[in-house]
Structure formats: structure tokens, C-alpha cells
Amino acid sequence: MVDFLPTLWFILIAVLWTGYLFLEGFDLGVAMHMLLLARDEKDRRVMLNTIGPVWDGNEVWLLTAGGATFAAFPFWYASLFSALYIPLILVLLGLILRAVAIEYRGKGDSQRWVELWTWCLGLGSFVAAFGVGAALALTSTGLPLDRNGDMIGGPFAWFNGYAVLGGLAVVGFALVHAADFLALKTEGPVRERAAAFAWPWGVVCLLPIALWAIWVTVRAGHPIAWVTLAIGVAAVVWWAIEARARREGLAFLGLGVFIVAGVATIFEAMYPVVLPASNNHAFDLTVTNASAAPYTLEVMSWVALIGVPLVLAYQAWTYWVFRKRLSGDAIPESTPFRAAVAAAAGGSDAASQPFAK
Amino acid sequence: MHLTALDPVLIARWQFGITTVYHFWMVPLTIGLGPLVAYFQIRWHRSGDARFYRATKFWGKLYLINFVMGVATGIVQEFQFGLAWAQYSRFVGNIFGAPLAMEALLAFFLESTFLGLWIFGWGRLPKGIHTATLCIAVAGSIISAYFIIVANSWMQHPVGVTMEHGQPVMTDVWAILSNNTAVWSFLHTILGSLMVGGMFLLGISWYQLWQRRKDGIDGVDADGRVIPGENAAIPGRDRADHRLWLGSLRVGSVVAIVAFAFVFITGDQQGKLMFVQQPMKMAAAEAACDTTTDFSVLSFGAWNAESCHSVRDVIVVPGVLSFLANGNFDTPVKGVNQLIPIYQERYGTHASNGNEINYVPLMPVTYWGFRVMITLGGLAAFAALVALWLTRKGTVPRSKWVMRLALLGILAPFAANSAGWVFTEMGRQPFVVAPNPTGDDKLFLLTQVANSPSVGAGELVFSIASLGGLYLILMIVEAWLITKYVRGGAASAIPELGKKPDDTDAPGGGTGQKSPDDVLAFAY
Numbered sequence: 001m002v003d004f005l006p007t008l009w010f011i012l013i014a015v016l017w018t019g020y021l022f023l024e025g026f027d028l029g030v031a032m033h034m035l036l037l038a039r040d041e042k043d044r045r046v047m048l049n050t051i052g053p054v055w056d057g058n059e060v061w062l063l064t065a066g067g068a069t070f071a072a073f074p075f076w077y078a079s080l081f082s083a084l085y086i087p088l089i090l091v092l093l094g095l096i097l098r099a100v101a102i103e104y105r106g107k108g109d110s111q112r113w114v115e116l117w118t119w120c121l122g123l124g125s126f127v128a129a130f131g132v133g134a135a136l137a138l139t140s141t142g143l144p145l146d147r148n149g150d151m152i153g154g155p156f157a158w159f160n161g162y163a164v165l166g167g168l169a170v171v172g173f174a175l176v177h178a179a180d181f182l183a184l185k186t187e188g189p190v191r192e193r194a195a196a197f198a199w200p201w202g203v204v205c206l207l208p209i210a211l212w213a214i215w216v217t218v219r220a221g222h223p224i225a226w227v228t229l230a231i232g233v234a235a236v237v238w239w240a241i242e243a244r245a246r247r248e249g250l251a252f253l254g255l256g257v258f259i260v261a262g263v264a265t266i267f268e269a270m271y272p273v274v275l276p277a278s279n280n281h282a283f284d285l286t287v288t289n290a291s292a293a294p295y296t297l298e299v300m301s302w303v304a305l306i307g308v309p310l311v312l313a314y315q316a317w318t319y320w321v322f323r324k325r326l327s328g329d330a331i332p333e334s335t336p337f338r339a340a341v342a343a344a345a346g347g348s349d350a351a352s353q354p355f356a357k
Numbered sequence: 358m359h360l361t362a363l364d365p366v367l368i369a370r371w372q373f374g375i376t377t378v379y380h381f382w383m384v385p386l387t388i389g390l391g392p393l394v395a396y397f398q399i400r401w402h403r404s405g406d407a408r409f410y411r412a413t414k415f416w417g418k419l420y421l422i423n424f425v426m427g428v429a430t431g432i433v434q435e436f437q438f439g440l441a442w443a444q445y446s447r448f449v450g451n452i453f454g455a456p457l458a459m460e461a462l463l464a465f466f467l468e469s470t471f472l473g474l475w476i477f478g479w480g481r482l483p484k485g486i487h488t489a490t491l492c493i494a495v496a497g498s499i500i501s502a503y504f505i506i507v508a509n510s511w512m513q514h515p516v517g518v519t520m521e522h523g524q525p526v527m528t529d530v531w532a533i534l535s536n537n538t539a540v541w542s543f544l545h546t547i548l549g550s551l552m553v554g555g556m557f558l559l560g561i562s563w564y565q566l567w568q569r570r571k572d573g574i575d576g577v578d579a580d581g582r583v584i585p586g587e588n589a590a591i592p593g594r595d596r597a598d599h600r601l602w603l604g605s606l607r608v609g610s611v612v613a614i615v616a617f618a619f620v621f622i623t624g625d626q627q628g629k630l631m632f633v634q635q636p637m638k639m640a641a642a643e644a645a646c647d648t649t650t651d652f653s654v655l656s657f658g659a660w661n662a663e664s665c666h667s668v669r670d671v672i673v674v675p676g677v678l679s680f681l682a683n684g685n686f687d688t689p690v691k692g693v694n695q696l697i698p699i700y701q702e703r704y705g706t707h708a709s710n711g712n713e714i715n716y717v718p719l720m721p722v723t724y725w726g727f728r729v730m731i732t733l734g735g736l737a738a739f740a741a742l743v744a745l746w747l748t749r750k751g752t753v754p755r756s757k758w759v760m761r762l763a764l765l766g767i768l769a770p771f772a773a774n775s776a777g778w779v780f781t782e783m784g785r786q787p788f789v790v791a792p793n794p795t796g797d798d799k800l801f802l803l804t805q806v807a808n809s810p811s812v813g814a815g816e817l818v819f820s821i822a823s824l825g826g827l828y829l830i831l832m833i834v835e836a837w838l839i840t841k842y843v844r845g846g847a848a849s850a851i852p853e854l855g856k857k858p859d860d861t862d863a864p865g866g867g868t869g870q871k872s873p874d875d876v877l878a879f880a881y
Contacts, residue, residue: 049880053477056428057470060461066435067458074450081439081446082809088440089820093827096429100831103425106881107838150443150811293451293521299530300455307462315470322477331880337855340593340846341568 003272005297006287009072010274012304014267016068017136020061021170022177022259023315027055029178031098031125032171034118037179037193042328044118048102049331050185053322055102057315059095062132071300075149075290076274080135083143083151084158087131094127106334129174130167134158137166140216140266142276145283149290152279162212169212172205173259180239180255184248187327191248198251199243206236206258213265220269228268232261363814366805369441372821374782376433378775379828383427385774388502388547389554390420391495393608395488402488408600411847411854416558416605417491418850421476422838426831428469433824435461441817445789445807451527452518453508456534460504468497480878502550503543510539512790513781514634520797525790538630542781545623549734549777551616552770556737558609559744561843563763565602566753568846575599575752583751592848592855599752601847606748610741613770617738624731625681632682632690635791637700637716638784640693641723643678644668647692652677656724665693668720693717704792708803718786726780733773740766 030051038044051058070077081088101121105114141162144153151157179202182194213232217225239254270276274290277283291297324330394417401409435457438446446453471494478487511517517532518525527533569575574586574594585599632639639645644656646665654672676686683690691699700716708714744763747754753763785791792801841849848854 045880049877052881053473054470056473057466059428059432060465060469063432063435063465064458064461066439067454067461070435070439070446070450070454071458072454074446074454077439077454078443078446078450078809081436082441082443082811085440085809085812085816086819088436089816089823092433092436093823095432096827096831099425099429100834102881103421104834104838107422107841148810149447150809152811155813155816292454293526295530296451296455296527299527300458303455303459303462307459307466311462311466311470315466318470318474321474321482326877330877332876332878337845337849337852338592339841339844340565340591340848341572341844 003288005294005301006072006291007272008301009068009291009297010267010271010287012308013065013068013072014263015308016061016065017267018260018263020058020065020132021173021263022256023058023061024055025170025174025259026178026181027051027058028098028125028129029174029176030182031121032129032175033178033182033194033197035122036175037182037190037197039189039193041114042331043190045106045331045334046186046188046190046326046328047182048105048121050182050326052102054315054318056099057318059099062095068300068304072292072297073274073285073287073290074292076139076285079143079145079149079151079285079290080139080275083145084135084138086155087134087158087163091128091131091135094124094131096124097121098124098128125174126171129171133166133168133170134163135166136266137162137169137212139275140166140212140270142278144279145275145277145285147283149275149283149285165208165212169209172207173209176202176205177252177255177259180243180248180252183246184252185325187325189328191325195243195246195248199240199246202243203240209262210236213262216266216269222268222271225265225269228261228265232258232265235261363818365812365814365817366808368814368817368821369808369812370804372441372817372824373437374779375821375825375828376430376437377782378779379832380427380430380434381774381778382771382832383423383430384502385546385550385553385771386423386557387420387427388498388550389552390416390423390557391491391498391554392551393554393558393612394420395491395495396608398488398491402484407597408604411597411601411851412605414850415601415847418842419557419561419839421472422835422842424472426835429831430828440820441809441812442789442807443809443811445802448524448802448807449512449790450524452511452515452525452533455527455530456504456508456511460501460508464497464501464504466497468494468501471497477877477879499547502546503539506543506546507534507536507539510536510542513542513785514538514630515790515793515796515800518796518800520799523799525800538627538634541623541627541630545620545627545777548616548620548623549770549774552613552620552734552737553774555609555611555613555616555741556767556770558605559613559741560764560767562602562606562609563744563748563753564760564843565846566599566606566748567755567757567760569594569599569602570752570755577750577752581750585751593846593851598847603748603751606753607745610745613741614738614745617734617741620734628681629684634794635785636691636794637693637696638718638723638781638791639682640691640696641718641720641784642727642780643690644670644720644724645678645690645692646694648689648695649692650679650687650689651675652681653724665717665720693720703798704801709806712805714787714803716787718784723780723784726776726783729776730773730780733769733776737766737769737773740769 030047034044034047038047097120101117101124105117105121108114138158143151144157146152176198179194179198183191183198213229217229235254235257239251239258242251242254272287273284274287275285394413397409397412397416401413471490474490475494478490511533514536515525516536517527517529519528572588572591574588576584576586578584585596587595644653646668651673653670654674656668656670678690679686679688697716706714787803788801789804789807790802792798
């Protein structure tokens with residue numbers, strides 16, 4: 001099996017993207033729901049704190065997917081990233097704003113400060129989710145490429161209906177997934193509204209991702225893709241039953257199975273092409289012609305064999321530590337502080353005399 | 358000017374320079390401050406002393422304000438090789454992505470997951486485990502520094518590879534991981550970061566002690582020894598507060614001084630390697646136009662000098678350059694003019710795009726980058742020594758100007774770090790992957806042919822403007838927040854100190870008491 005290692009790495013990259021969409025999927029969705037579902041600041045803080053301890057670790061799945069693509073498929077990495085220059089710059093701007101917003105939102109002095117960062121958080125997450133979805137959709141449906149693998153046709157040649165479909169797919173999935181997550185992780189009004197969003201609105205939100213998975217499967221016609229697609233369909237039916245009955249844990253699990261099956265379907269339908277050249281299939285990037293040399297893949301396989309289980313173990317532990325549901329009562333009052341400087345502190349007599357012995 | 362008239366490579370280089378130097382303002386503070394916060398928490402865990410609890414909380418708060426900016430700007434770093442440097446990514450694909458992926462998988466996950474546990478783990482995790490989460494997160498930062506420097510060092514000095522069909526192929530991952538260039542620059546970078554952490558503690562603690570004196574809280578006796586006081590009306594200004602700042606100041610100073618000693622040693626080793634591995638970089642760093650043994654202390658030339666025509670030596674010290682390169686005073690070091698024909702013979706005269714290759718880096722940048730780095734590093738260490746002397750009697754002088762100098766001193770190691778990286782990256786030009794003098798002469802890549810062919814000047818102008826604009830705003834925000842929390846003193850990180858001025862003097866006041874089970878000890 002000449003292609004064993006590249007195929008293994010193709011699967012691993014699919015796994016990394018699954019991990020990213022599963023974990024940061026609800027992070028991004030929670031941030032968007034801070035604009036959609038929250039009624040007041042208490043709601044927003046309850047929502048934000050469900051992802052507080054874990055969002056940064058979840059985002060590393062994106063970095064790892066990117067890094068692993070560079071390491072295992074440098075030609076895929078180079079072609080895809082340079083072709084999607086503008087959308088990925090927008091993703092970066094969104095991710096930067098979002099990360100900074102989470103940390104800085106509660107550290108200002110005014111209501112306007114909080115509102116400004118809430119918008120940065122929600123919109124940054126939306127842009128990031130949309131852009132990542134567009135990028136994944138385009139790598140599964142193709143871009144116009146030259147012999148060298150560089151995109152032709154100008155800076156916007158990537159823009160087409162698939163990009164929009166993929167963007168909507170990830171945004172929609174993130175919204176449902178986050179609603180399930182919030183229903184599972186909170187107590188009180190947020191839990192109520194999140195569950196009411198998941199069913200029935202979730203069905204609409206999941207349409208784009210379903211359409212995308214079905215489209216690539218029909219086009220590729222691989223039997224395995226049909227099997228995983230069927231699993232995905234079964235999972236989404238299961239999810240709908242549980243979400244409707246408000247069994248939150250099972251609904252979350254059902255949608256989890258759905259995203260695993262969905263990503264598996266999309267990647268399986270692509271294989272062995274990693275980035276089709278929509279203008280000329282002779283220029284397709286495949287697991288064979290886009291991959292790194294066997295020795296590099298072998299080294300990276302050992303690293304992944306040690307690293308991935310370790311990461312899964314300690315991230316699972318984190319979720320165990322923070323397993324409790326959050327309610328408004330659990331959120332401490334935000335604490336504005338006075339400067340420890342006499343003038344700013346209003347000054348007692350002793351303090352108003354500089355350098356009094 | 359129409360956008361198409363701009364050179365995409367030049368804009369891409371500026372973008373990489375701006376985003377990387379910016380990212381590396383956050384990173385050394387993360388790497389330098391992290392171990393110090395961990396040290397304070399371990400001391401608190403062992404002794405239960407309130408001073409260490411406060412130090413952990415206060416410095417930890419500033420650490421986190423800065424950390425998130427490093428995270429946010431770090432994503433750009435990993436993406437921009439593929440975004441703007443696709444030809445580079447293809448050329449180095451068999452080697453360079455591997456340490457990046459290792460960094461993400463083995464370091465970033467540790468760092469971010471365990472830092473999340475630390476932030477939200479107050480009062481929820483057992484004390485020992487909580488302390489361990491921070492130590493693991495800090496270890497993650499240091500491991501990540503190692504992997505990224507392995508990647509960078511391979512660009513400075515490619516090892517563990519052979520050329521196959523015009524592309525480098527990895528043959529020995531251990532050679533890449535143990536590259537002598539990587540080992541020395543890793544140590545140099547960590548130590549340089551510790552200087553940043555040390556001077557950060559020194560400057561801010563100095564300000565706090567000065568403020569206490571200004572507000573009439575601390576006085577001095579006839580011998581100049583401190584008489585610590587308290588002022589219940591000001592949040593956190595009790596007697597323990599004085600010990601917090603004095604202790605932090607001393608820890609910071611000692612760390613900065615010791616780190617500098619080792620920065621000096623590791624830097625000397627790097628220099629000696631560089632004379633062998635990248636002779637042109639060192640010749641340009643010394644403005645050594647012709648073969649010599651003399652070290653230039655001061656030389657002038659045209660600002661954009663890429664050749665030696667206009668360089669004029671003002672002060673030179675005989676023998677020292679030879680010592681830097683070889684450890685003796687009389688072996689001459691090859692100058693720029695002697696190196697150019699050697700480079701042309703080995704690596705050609707024209708790039709694959711037809712342009713003539715200029716092998717001389719921008720000399721004013723390398724020359725001054727090198728000197729600014731050394732001068733500011735040395736000044737910072739000297740300032741730390743002076744600070745220890747001035748505070749020997751337990752507090753700082755009243756002078757406002759000395760206080761301002763102490764705060765300004767925080768910037769010195771930051772600037773030294775930036776200057777060092779600008780020097781080493783600009784000094785590698787015109788190469789993005791510099792050739793290994795003892796390796797395959799075909800194994801190198803010129804920066805001018807490493808960019809993304811499909812990305813034009815228009816897209817690059819869009820990205821450099823949007824990223825640059827956002828970075829500028831965020832820098833102002835971060836500086837404002839750090840200033841705000843510094844002015845808040847310990848109470849900014851420990852709200853209990855501000856709320857109940859009456860009990861804060863009690864021993865161990867406010868230390869790590871468990872919150873009621875259902876209320877989070879910390880929430881965003």
C-alpha cells in the first residue's frame with residue numbers, strides 16, 4: 001500500500017476538523033447566541049462562562065488542523081490558504097476580535113465597553129464560522145487552479161454558491177450545537193430558551209450542512225460515503241426526537257454523532273482528491289501529489305500517536321472538572337475597583353498629604 | 358500610485374515583519390512572567406503567606422490580559438505561511454510544517470487547556486493540583502518556544518535534509534530537533550523573555566512602592582530604613598502590601614540580572630555559530646566591509662546601504678571582532694567585500710525570476726539591530742542592579758523621575774528582543790532559507806521567489822491595513838487595561854481587599870478561601 005501514510009493523514013486531518021467543529025462549534029455558537037438568545041447581561045454572562053474554561057483549548061484544534069495540513073500535505077496547505085487569502089484574513093480578524101473580547105469584555109468601566117465587546121464576540125464568531133465553512137466547502141468542491149496549484153482568475157475567483165453554502169452550513173450547525181450545549185450546561189431562562197431554539201428552529205439551521213453532505217455524496221457516489229451519510233441521517237432523526245423531548249444530554253450526543261458522520265461523509269466523498277481543480281482535473285491536488293515525503297509522515301504519525309490520545313484525555317478531564325450546570329446565581333457580581341492611588345481614591349486626610357512621614 | 362505598481366513581495370515582507378514583531382511583544386512577557394507567577398503560587402502553596410497569594414493573583418491578572426493577545430495574534434502566525442508565502446510553504450513542506458504541527462499538538466493544547474483550568478480552578482481544584490495546572494501551562498509555553506525556534510533555526514541553518522528533485526527532504530528529525538542553532542537560540546530567547554518578566558516586575562513594583570510613599574503610607578527613619586504603614590481608606594494598602602511590592606521588585610531584579618548573565622553567554626555562542634553558518638550576516642552586523650580583526654563600536658553609512666561604499670568607521674576596537682568569532686584576537690574575519698564573490702560562486706548570481714541577487718543584507722538594520730539589542734539588554738541588567746542597591750533599605754526614593762525611569766525600563770528588554778529578532782531575520786536576507794555552508798549548495802530559497810503567486814498587491818494591502826489597524830487598536834486597549842489594573846494595585850485582582858478594608862490586615866487575609874459551592878470563584 002503505497003498510499004497508506006498519506007491516507008492515514010488524510011483521515012487524521014478529517015478527525016482534527018471533526019474535533020474542531022464539534023468543540024469550537026459550540027463555542028462559536030454560544031458567542032452568536034449572546035446576540036440572539038440572551039435577554040440581559042446576566043444571561044450573556046451565564047452563556048459566556050459555559051465556554052470560559054474551555055474555549056481556548058478548543059480553538060487549538062483549528063491550529064492543529066492547520067499545522068497538520070502544512071506538515072502532511074504542504075501543497076494542499078499552500079494552495080488552499082493562498083487561494084482563500086481574503087476569506088481567511090477575515091477569519092483571522094474574526095478570531096482575533098473574538099478571543100480578545102472574551103478576556104477583555106468584563107474588564108472595562110462602562111456599559112458601552114461591555115456592549116462593544118459583545119458585538120465583537122458575536123460577529124467575530126459569526127465571521128470565523130462562516131469563513132471556515134466556506135473554506136472547507138471549497139476544498140471539497142474545487143477551485144480554478146494552474147499547474148503549480150495556484151488559483152487563477154483573480155482575488156475573488158473562489159467566490160461561488162458552495163462558499164456560501166459551506167459558510168451557512170457551519171454557522172447553522174454552530175447555532176444548533178450551541179443551543180444543545182447551553183440547554184445541557186445551564187439552569188434557568190437560558191436553558192429554557194436554548195432548548196426552545198434547538199427544536200424546532202434547529203431543523204432549519206441544519207439544512208445547509210445536510211445539503212452540502214448530500215451533494216458531495218451524490219457527486220462522488222462512493223459506497224462508504226453513502227453509509228456514513230445514512231448514519232448522519234439516522235443521527236439527525238435521533239437528535240430531533242431527543243431535542244423535542246428535551247432530553248438535553250441525548251440531544252447533544254445525537255448532534256455530535258451527526259457532525260462526526262457528516263464530516264466523515266464529506267471527506268470520504270472527496271478522497272483521494274484534497275483540492276479539486278475545477279477548471280482542469282489534471283491539476284487536482286490529491287493525497288498522493290500533495291503530501292509530504294514518507295519519512296516526514298512517519299515521524300508525524302508517531303507524534304500524533306502520542307499526542308492525540310493525551311490531548312483527548314486531558315481535555316475530557318477539563319470537561320469533567322467543569323461539568324456543573326451554570327445558573328445566574330452562580331455568576332459573581334462584576335467587581336469594579338478603585339485605583340489604589342490616593343488622588344483617585346478620593347483621599348483621606350493622611351492620603352492627601354504626599355510624603356507625610 | 359496604482360496597486361499593481363507595488364511589489365507584492367515587499368508588502369508581504371512588511372506584513373510578516375509587522376505581525377511577527379507585534380506577536381513577539383506578547384510572547385516574551387508570557388514566557389517571562391509565567392514562571393514568576395508559578396513561582397509565587399508555589400511559594401504561597403507551601404507557606405500560606407498572604408504576600409505570595411497576592412503576588413500570584415496580581416501578576417497572574419496581568420499575565421492573562423497579555424496572554425490572550427499572544428493567543429489571538431499567534432493564529433495569524435501559523436496561517437500566514439500558506440496565505441502569503443505559498444512557494445515557501447511548498448519548498449519547505451517536508452520539514453517546516455512538522456515542528457509547527459508538533460507545537461500545536463504537544464504545546465498549544467497543554468498551554469491553553471491547563472490555563473483554562475487554572476483561571477476557573479480557583480476554589481474548585483485542590484490547591485496542589487491548581488498550582489500544578491499553572492506549572493503545566495507555563496511548561497506548554499516553553500515547549501512551544503522550543504518547537505517554533507526549531508522551525509526558525511532550520512531556516513537559518515538547514516540540517517537533517519537532502520535535496521531530491523529540487524526539494525529538501527527530511528532525513529533525520531533528531532538532527533533538526535537538536536540543531537545547534539536551535540539549542541542556543543532557544544536558550545537565548547527564553548532568557549531574554551525572563552529579562553522581560555523581571556523588568557516588568559521591577560518597574561511596576563517600583564511604581565507601587567513610590568505611590569505608597571507619595572500617599573504617605575510608608576515613611577523612612579533617620580537611617581533611611583522603611584517604616585511600612587497602612588491606609589485603610591485605600592483598597593489593599595495595608596502592611597502586607599508593602600512586602601508584596603518589595604518582594605516582587607527584588608525577585609524581578611534578581612531574575613533580570615541572572616538572566617542577562619546567561620543571555621550574554623548564549624548570545625556569544627550564537628554569534629560564534631553564526632560566523633560559521635551565516636558569515637554574511639555577521640559581517641553585515643559588524644559593518645565589516647573588508648577582512649579584519651577589529652570590532653566597530655561606531656560606524657556610519659547611508660541609511661539604505663546595501664553595499665560598503667558609504668560606510669565610515671568612527672570608533673573601532675582592535676582584535677575584538679576576531680574574539681567574538683573565534684575566541685582569539687588575531688584570526689581575521691572575512692568582510693562583506695570578500696564574501697560576495699564566494700556567495701556568487703556557490704549560489705549563483707541570478708534568482709530564478711531573472712533578477713540579480715544582492716547578497717548583502719540591509720547593513721544599517723543589521724548593524725544597529727545588533728547594537729540596540731546588546732545595549733538595551735545591558736542597560737536593563739545594570740538598571741536592575743542599581744534598583745537592588747537603591748531599595749536595600751526597604752523602599753524606593755521619592756523621586757518621580759527615577760520612578761518614571763523604572764517604568765520606562767520595562768520597555769528596554771522588549772525593545773532588545775525585537776531588535777534581536779529583526780537583526781537575525783533581516784540579516785538572513787536575501788535568503789528565506791539560508792544555505793548551510795557544509796550542506797548542499799542547492800538547498801536554499803530566496804525570499805523574492807517565496808511568496809504566493811496568486812496573491813497580488815491589492816490583497817496584501819487589504820490585509821496589512823486591516824491587520825495593522827486592528828493590532829494598533831488592540832495595543833492601545835491592552836496598554837490601557839494593564840495600566841488600569843496596575844493603578845488598581847493588588848485589590849484590582851483581589852476584590853475582597855477593596856471591599857472590606859477592616860479585615861485585610863488579618864494574617865492570610867483573603868487567601869484562597871473557598872467560595873460557596875454554587876458561586877464561581879471567577880467568571881468572565
